Amino acid sequence: MKSFSLPSPGAELVLIERDVPEPGPGQVLVRLRGWAVNARDLMILRGFYPKPVKPGVVPLSDGAGEVVAVGDGVREWSPGDRVAATYFPKWLSGPGTPEKTADDLAGTLDGVLAEYAVFAEEALVAVPAHLDFAEAATLPSAGVTAWRAIVEEGRVAPGQTVLTLGSGGLSTFALQFAVLGGARVIATSSSDEKLARLRALGASETINYATTPEWGVAVADLTGGGVDHVVDVGGGGTIGQSMLAARSGGHVSVAGVLTHEGAADPVLVLVKQLTLRGLTNASRETFQAMNRAIGHSGLRPVIDRRFAFEEIADALKHVESGTHVGKVVLESA
Known part of the structure; x- marks a missing residue:
């Protein structure tokens, strides 16, 4: 599979070939089909992010796709389910605490800029059925934080x-x-x-x-x-x-x-x-509540431009230009 990595803050992204990972007990293998770019991603890539970043990290925190395999003990997901990953995998419900928010995608943990990725069963949410994968990928950071600001808080x-x-x-x-x-x-x-x-x-x-x-x-x-x-x-x-x-x-x-x-x-x-x-994102429980409202209302995220997976450099430049309205996304066929 194809995957991007960041050798060090401020370096150029590197596209590499890796083996498709195998899900272990309690884990889910997802074929990622849509990705969204955030200002945080630019900060990490340019070396300005104030929090820890794993050496050689796989960038981007926001992605969506379909389940292709599950490990032993997984009950919530089955192959074919449409899902998105949560920004803080350990923040399941309630207020954010240092323990729940210690690990974040594309920071202390690998992110989602790959064709396949493995996640813990509880680190995924079902995405609204009317959204395509690129639209669903806009939800984990911008959508959830905005929902918390407007509705929850x-x-x-x-x-x-x-x-x-x-x-x-x-x-x-x-x-x-x-x-x-x-x-x-x-x-x-x-x-x-x-x-x-x-x-x-x-x-x-x-x-x-x-x-x-x-x-x-x-x-x-x-x-x-x-x-x-x-x-x-x-x-x-x-x-x-x-x-x-x-x-x-x-x-x-x-x-x-x-x-x-x-x-x-x-x-x-x-x-x-x-x-x-x-406000820094929110819990899985909040993400799920937002998705129910989006599904019920038929709301669609605002997409400014769509790029192919391999066009990540162009997508980042577009976000950095500040000319966009809404989200800049990547998608695969």
Whole structure:
């Protein structure tokens, strides 16, 4: 089988031939058919990721495919089942703990950028039947984190207001989930073309942050005091404006750190009595709940471009360009 590996952080990916692995007791062999690229993958590949990375790691955390064989004792899966791998294989339910989140795909453990991979029985979830494999591959990171921000932690209710930042996969999922829940969504981008696409996805209002650098104040003015929920993916460069955009008593989910520069006044947290919550993925139980909702609603992830498995370098360059709306994926025949 074909598999990619990263010899060391900052090195070029290497395509190698390996034997197809055999599933041991309690394990499942999956033929991977779809993969999704995340900003985290770029950080790992460029050598900027702050957490441990296994030497020679197989990259990418997000993949989906079909079960081809199971080891002794496996009861939940059978050949032909359509599945996706969980980002944290040991986080099955409940709050995240250091023990549950110690190992992650494409970090301490090999990821999914291979034609076949073996997973523990409990480290897989069934994917919605209406999605193809590339669409299903967008769910483990961006989808699950957005669901946790909007539904599990945010508890967004009909009629509430949500602010999403940018047009990446996590932000487009957050927009879709908020609209599905009956919320009014305000979205930002530096591109008017992207803003038009976000409106087509259901955003009620949009703001170009390049032409409106004080977009936090603009959002507060637009909503008569601020939004109920902000899904922040920018980190240091955006958190200050996000806090300005939130209403008194509002909720800010910090779901990504694309920039470290910038400063935020902690006085705003006190004065506005804000809740700031950092989110890094979620449990298998949460993943399953999200998939049930996606299956029931028929929601489809936003796919910007599709590449072949061997075109991973081009896919990474496309993500790095920042021109995408939604997810960039790989797929095999």
